[in-house]
Amino acid sequence: MSFRYSFTVFLFFILGGCEQLLVNGLGCNWGIQATHPLSPDIVVQLMKENGIDKVKLFEADPRAMQALGRSGIQVMVGIPNDMLAGIASSVRAAEEWVSRNVSYFLSTRGVDIRYVAVGNEPFLTTYNNRFTQTTFPALQNIQAALIKAGLGRDVKATVPLNADVYQSDTGVPSAGNFRSDIHDLMVSIVKFLNDNGAPLTINIYPFLSLYADPHFPVDFAFFDGTASPVVDGSTTYNNVFDANYDTLISALEKNGYGSIPIIIGEVGWPTDGDTNANTQLARRFNQGLINHINQGTGTPKRPTPPDVYLFSLIDEDAKSIEPGNFERHWGVFYFDGTIKYPLSLEHGRNLTAAKGVRYLQRQWCVMSPDANVMDPNLPERINFACTYADCTSLGYGSSCGGMDVRGNASYAFNMYYQTMNQRRGSCEEFGNFSIITRIDPRVQGSSCRYEVMIDNGRHERVRNPGTNSGGNILCSIVSWGFVLVLIVCCYLI
Ligand SMILES: *[C@@H]1O[C@H](CO)[C@@H](O)[C@H](O)[C@H]1NC(C)=O
Ligand SMILES: *[C@@H]1O[C@H](CO)[C@@H](O)[C@H](O)[C@H]1NC(C)=O
Ligand SMILES: *[C@@H]1O[C@H](CO)[C@@H](O)[C@H](O)[C@H]1NC(C)=O
């Protein structure tokens, strides 16, 4: 009896240790700006099967929130920037938001909401101070509303900030401080977060460092060594992620908040839409990052690694491409939950694709073999297709870049046809330039994919109960196997 008791305690102890050691857990961002979003139930199942236990939403989308109910996934739910002014100026608006978008989903739907993200990168210099006055009051009002709703302990308000809220004049992390134009505001916000036991949330994008500066040393963006490290006194930085993170820690230390908890709200690498955006580099970055976090050694200035939310879970073909063509290709998965590249999330566990996705017919709209590529009306037709559908894969250095006019036209026509749900007449928009084919136009060995869209027909219920149990059994086997290995190791020690 007592043996069994102590064995159980021992197991709990070890399992607790596992949680600390491995299941730092992995988070991801789930955006829904897509013409054909996956059904929320499929997305939640996708996250569960891949061991993603935290999710960040950009708004309290009711369907996403409902699907997350009782899923065991922790949620950070966002308030879009355009709601900040209203919430900043009205305590009531803040209370309403908390009541409808936090209390309701928490108590009625069992959504495990842990954080409210007030705004999204509101201090980006490109916003020209549009949200500078409203962000902090909105944060204060949401925090007060959470406390009033009795959620002050369980749900924390934070603000996901772009990494350009801090900088280093000399380029070394130890010289880090907050950007001068928002220095005092940042200190006030950090003090407020700290007083409320809330974390600071920062988005870090090595890809954008590389995108913005053609002289940026490519290897320094990754985690496998570089010929151009940053030497900061006795510390050497071999990757920009650590250097950037420690620049933040220095900024916090200088202002008296060196130990505030930090969350990485977004980090990732796109796979298309730029010469540096492809599956090889995305895999190299994300795998490097995951391994780096799983090592558990943190950075020179902060030995405990932060919680990380990958950007992003799935591609979104309706996002604004103002930042660049890559903006629609940040997903670890394609728009339909298929796998882009192998990734080992935790200890050899490979990615699993989404299950139960229903597609439109396997047919494509392509340029007719009889049509003339020199026809002066063709460019205008391609342009029409690309105005309504996503052609960001056609650009220079992208997955469908470098094709001839015929390839371009076929790609554009098909994207339009699919985006229009293969609707009757949508391929005919291109007159005798186009035909429908049942042969996948994809050229063997080419990276260019001719998609068939998800069937989002309203009458169809895309649900797939019962896909869960297999995964769970496998998980149990794997985790029990791991426990056994640990026990053996402990005895050996
Ligand atoms: C809840 O969040 C949604 C999505 O962001 C928003 O449209 C809605 O206005 C919010 N509800 C309240 C009462 O603010
Ligand atoms: C993961 O995939 C790789 C191939 O990409 C394979 O060699 C390996 O065995 C897989 N691991 C597991 C745990 O299935
Ligand atoms: C194909 O389309 C891309 C993107 O619009 C363009 O840059 C390229 O010049 C086109 N190629 C041809 C041969 O027209």
Ligand SMILES: *[C@@H]1O[C@H](CO)[C@@H](O)[C@H](O)[C@H]1NC(C)=O
């Ligand atoms: C395509 O259709 C137009 C009229 O819509 C016609 O003038 C043209 O000759 C046709 N071209 C071919 C190759 O059939």
